[in-house]
Amino acid sequence: MRKRTVILLAIPTAVFAWWVLPGPAQDRQGSPEASATIGKNAEAFIEAFHKGDAKALAAFWTPDGEYTDQTGRLLKGREAIEEAFKGLFADNKELKLRIDSDSLHFVTADVATEKGTTSVFPPGGAPPSRAHFTIVHVRKDGQWYLDSVRDTPFVPPANYEHLRGLEWAIGEWTGSTDTGEVERLSFDWTENQNFIVSSFTTTVNNVSVGDATVWIGWDPMGKNIRAGLFESTGGFGEGSWNQEGNKWSLQTASILQDGKKAAATYVLTRGGGDTLTLQAKDRSLDGKANPDGKEVKMKRAS
Numbered sequence: 619m620r621k622r623t624v625i626l627l628a629i630p631t632a633v634f635a636w637w638v639l640p641g642p643a644q645d646r647q648g649s650p651e652a653s654a655t656i657g658k659n660a661e662a663f664i665e666a667f668h669k670g671d672a673k674a675l676a677a678f679w680t681p682d683g684e685y686t687d688q689t690g691r692l693l694k695g696r697e698a699i700e701e702a703f704k705g706l707f708a709d710n711k712e713l714k715l716r717i718d719s720d721s722l723h724f725v726t727a728d729v730a731t732e733k734g735t736t737s738v739f740p741p742g743g744a745p746p747s748r749a750h751f752t753i754v755h756v757r758k759d760g761q762w763y764l765d766s767v768r769d770t771p772f773v774p775p776a777n778y779e780h781l782r783g784l785e786w787a788i789g790e791w792t793g794s795t796d797t798g799e800v801e802r803l804s805f806d807w808t809e810n811q812n813f814i815v816s817s818f819t820t821t822v823n824n825v826s827v828g829d830a831t832v833w834i835g836w837d838p839m840g841k842n843i844r845a846g847l848f849e850s851t852g853g854f855g856e857g858s859w860n861q862e863g864n865k866w867s868l869q870t871a872s873i874l875q876d877g878k879k880a881a882a883t884y885v886l887t888r889g890g891g892d893t894l895t896l897q898a899k900d901r902s903l904d905g906k907a908n909p910d911g912k913e914v915k916m917k918r919a920s
Contacts, residue, residue: 652724654753656762657716672703679764686768712741718809728757733773743789743892743918748772777812778882780836780843783861784814786888793896793916798822801914803896812836826850832868834859851875864888869900878904893916 659678663802664710666674676696679685685693685702693699727841732753737746754766776918784805791803802819812835819829833846843859846866855872866886874880882901898911 620637649724649727652727652730652757652762653722656730659762668709672700672707675703676700680758683764684766684768687765688769688771710740730755736769743920745785747899748774774811777836781811781814782833784843784859787886787894788814790919791894791916792919793914795912795914799827801896801916803916845870847872849875853880855880888914 631800631830658678663678665674676699678700679696682695683699685699687693692721693702700808719732721734722730722732724730732755733751735748735750737748739746749769749771751783752766752768752770754764756765757763787805788807789805793803794799795801800821802817802821804817807813808815810888814834816832816834817829818832820827828849828851830847830849832848835846836842837858840858845857845869847853847855847857849872852875857868857870860867860869865885866888868884868886870882870884873881880901880903883899885897885899886894886898893915895913895915897913901908901910
């Protein structure tokens with residue numbers, strides 16, 4: 619899969635996609651020069667988008683070019699596409715985007731098709747909207763244009779469906795304890811959304827006193843969400859996630875760098891707004907019980 623920087627436009631029930639940097643693979647009908655030209659056009663497309671120039675954006679289509687959204691609504695011709703862009707700029711601000719291009723195929727020297735997946739991230743950390751796309755690029759009079767852009771509903775990867783319950787936690791979180799410890803917690807999707815990677819750091823007076831990375835994934839045999847833990851000190855472990863209402867608990871068993879065995883249950887509770895609480899419970903070291911950790915209230919930092 620080739621990943622490209624793009625501009626993606628979310629017009630109510632509609633998405634326009636355009637990629638910037640051509641991937642290295644070319645089939646027998648294509649040429650590096652053709653891909654480079656399409657890439658340069660895309661850079662100009664981005665510049666026009668940043669200016670909010672709907673007319674210039676519509677000009678990237680052929681005069682009778684088409685766009686079909688996920689509902690099957692068809693926009694035909696530059697005038698209709700220009701009006702859609704005007705509506706976009708009036709109603710949507712500060713969109714962020716990602717596109718994964720699965721294939722670029724030159725049907726002839728003057729016609730190329732591209733398929734992939736687009737993601738639009740609205741401001742404020744809300745979940746993204748996604749779509750599969752198919753684009754037909756055509757060259758007329760030496761210039762490459764969009765002749766057809768079609769979106770279809772996004773079918774997420776199988777593991778995404780199992781992990782989406784934790785999507786609310788995607789982002790960075792910070793909090794502090796009564797004793798002055800600063801806790802930082804983050805959750806991020808991997809590129810294919812088959813895993814979530816979490817990082818946890820504790821600092822005192824800006825000095826790290828502990829940090830770990832957790833890979834979260836779906837176990838198709840056990841039919842549950844599991845985790846692999848890796849501490850910066852060299853310790854490692856595993857665990858399983860369970861959900862009860864707005865609480866997610868991670869029950870872990872680890873081997874520390876010195877060979878001692880540690881266990882704990884980390885309870886993540888979703889609060890109102892952009893808050894959560896984190897607490898380590900049922901802690902033990904080599905079978906000897908340790909006190910529960912204090913509950914830490916955290917706020918979303920991004």
